[in-house]
Structure formats: C-alpha cells, structure tokens
Amino acid sequence: MEAHPSLIRSLRGMPGALWFLCFGAFLNRFGSFVLPFLVLYLTRREFTAAQAGLTLSIYGAGNLAASLIGGHLADRIGRRNTIVISMVSSAAATLALPQVESLPALMVISFCAGACSDLFRPASMAMIIDLSPPDQQLTAAALYRMAVHVGFAAGPVTGGLIVSRGFGWLFAADAATSLLFAALAIAALPRGTRHAAPPGEQGHWLAVAFRDRRFVRFLIAALAVTSVTAQLDSTLALHILGAGHPASTYGLLASVNAALIVVLEVGVTVITRRFRERPAMAVGYLFVGAGFALTTAATSALAIGLTIAVWTIGEMISSPLASVYVAKLAPAHLRGRYMGLYTAMWSLAIVIGPALGTLIFSSSETLLWTGCGVVGALAALLVLL
Secondary structure, X not given: OOOOOOHHHHHHOOOHHHHHHHHHHHHHHHOOOHHHHHHHHHHHOOOOHHHHHHHHHHHHHHHHHHHHHHHHHHHHOOHHHHHHHHHHHHHHHHHHHHHOOOHHHHHHHHHHHHHHHHOHHHHHHHHHHHXXXXXXXXXXXXXXXXXXXHHHHHHHHHHHHHHOOOHHHHHHHHHHHHHHXXXXXXXXXXXOOOOOOOOOOOOOXXXXXXXXXXXXXXXXXXXXXXXXXXXHHOHHHXXXXXXXXXXXXXXXXXXXXXXXXXHHHHHHHHHHOOOOHHHHHHHHHHHHHHHHHHHHHOOOHHHHHHHHHHHHHHHHHHHHHHHHHHHHHXXXXXXXXXXXXXXXXXXXXXXXXXXXXXXXXXXXXXXXXXHHHHHHHHHHHHHHO
C-alpha cells in the first residue's frame, strides 16, 4: 500500500481556497431556510396542500436540471463563475417567490429557484478535486461533506427561529446567505483553468461519458444506493411511528446519520484511502444495504439507531470515494459534466426513492427492507464489474 500523510498533516496541507469553499458550502446549506418551510408558507397563503406539494416537486425538478446545466457551465465558464451565477440567481429567485400570486407563476419561479440553487454543486465538487493534491482528495471530499451536514443540521433550527418573526425575514435571510457565498467565491476562490478537448475526440460529451461502461455502471449503482438512503426521510419515519414511537423519536434517530458523518467521516478516510476505490465503495454499499435490511427486525429505538449507524458507516465509506472515483474516470475537460451526471443521480433518487419505497411499504414492509438489502448488494456488484 502507498504511504499516506496523517489526517492532521492532510488537513494542515489543504489549500486555503478549499477551506473557503467548504465554508461556502456550509453557508449554502445552513442558509437554505425557505425549502423546509415552503409547504407551510404556501398553505398559509391559501394554496391547497396538493398545490404546495406540486410546487415542492417542481422545485426538485429544478434541482435535477441544475445538475446537468451546472456541470456544463463548470467546464465552459469555470467553477468560480458558475458558483457566483448560481448564488446570485438563487437569491433573486428566492426573493421573487413571495411576490407571485398565481399558481402558474409559482411553478415557474419554483423551478428557477430549484435550478439556480443547485447549479453550483457540480462546480464545487469539481473544484474540490482541482484544488487538492491526489493524496488529499478523499479527505477534502469528506471535509466538504462534513461542512454540508453541519449546515443541514443547524439550518432548519435557525429557520424556525427566523420564521417566528415572519416569513419575509425567512426569504431575506435565505437570499442573504446566497449572496454572501457569491461574495466569498469572488474574493477567495481561484478563477480556475479550462481544459481543451483532446484532438480527435468525436461525438457529444454525453456520448463520451456513456461509452465509459465503468462510469455508467457506477451511475446506476449510485442511483440505486441513494434511492435506498432516501428511505430515511420517508419510509423509515413510517416504520418508527408504526413501532409505537412518537415523532420526536424519529427526529432524534434521523439526526444520528448527520451526527456520525460530522464527527467521524473525515477520520474514516484515513482508513478508506488505503484501498482502491471500487472495492471500498462496494463494501460501503453492502453496509448500506445491510443496515436497511436489518430494519425489518428493529423495533426499539436503540435497535433502530444501531441500524442507522450500520448504513451510515456504509455512506461514510462510499460517498467521499465516489467523488474521487468520478474525477479519475472523467477526462479533464469534462470533469464538471461528469460530476453533474453524478449529482443528477442523487437528485433523481430523491424523487424515485421515497415514491417507490412508500409504494412497497404499503404492500409489505418486510419486502421493502429486504429489497433494500438486495439493492445494496447489486450496487456493490455493479461497481466491481
């Protein structure tokens, strides 16, 4: 095995721009105040629950479109420019949301808000790789994820405090954090360099990507595993309530995932970076599948918490490795677009996972959790092929 720097040396050796990028990612996730309260806001404005749910789905469709558009922009106009455009346009769309009155206009603005808010994601993921030496890329990816999860944990709580003063403050605070990230990007992130396509390359970039069978297999595996982990926000809640626990217990147990990632994931890379990406990701996917499969026998809060810990270990192993693996597969001039396809799988899984999971859950809960285990094993096999 190759010699690797210690975790402390890796963190000390991270370029300053990477720390600013991680702080910007924290700001973005922390400041996403509107989304958790969007349905509540719309129903208070006398839109129906169905219309509010449709608006949320349209917002998610914008996220999916942003993955492809953002990856393209990251390669064509640069990572930093894409981040700035994303944050400024996101602030504008967020401030426009409370101004619209009709449902059609609300649909359009919601799609734009979802797209603008996520345009930066492929650019940020590509920039992590651009900024980091090869032996530090895995730790850098984990550090970025830690920043996102800290923001995710703190944001809704802060949003709840802000909304008590009025929804107008909520929209303003969301837009302000986006503009702060944009200013940070202009001041602290490098312009970056664009890579020209190699001579003789033929076909559209999507054709180039989909000719890489390893990448295609990885995308399918990522979609499958993320659809499994998406059960955290849907059927796992139903399982916990069905086991006789109050909603507050679900909130506590759901936080186990983010807490473990924040506390442990960067340290876990000290172990995982010693192995090749594909076998290590396969192990992670097996842990994810096993953790959810064990849910069928878990009814006490402690047992459910342990199953969450099992599949979170799998997530901590596989997710940072996935970013590094995609970067290795991607031609330099297509790195942003490859990252865009990867993040598109995440966005698509957030749509597919809960919908399919609740459908199976309503028929047979045992079938759902067993199926999650099977999906994890198949995803592991796909990345090994």
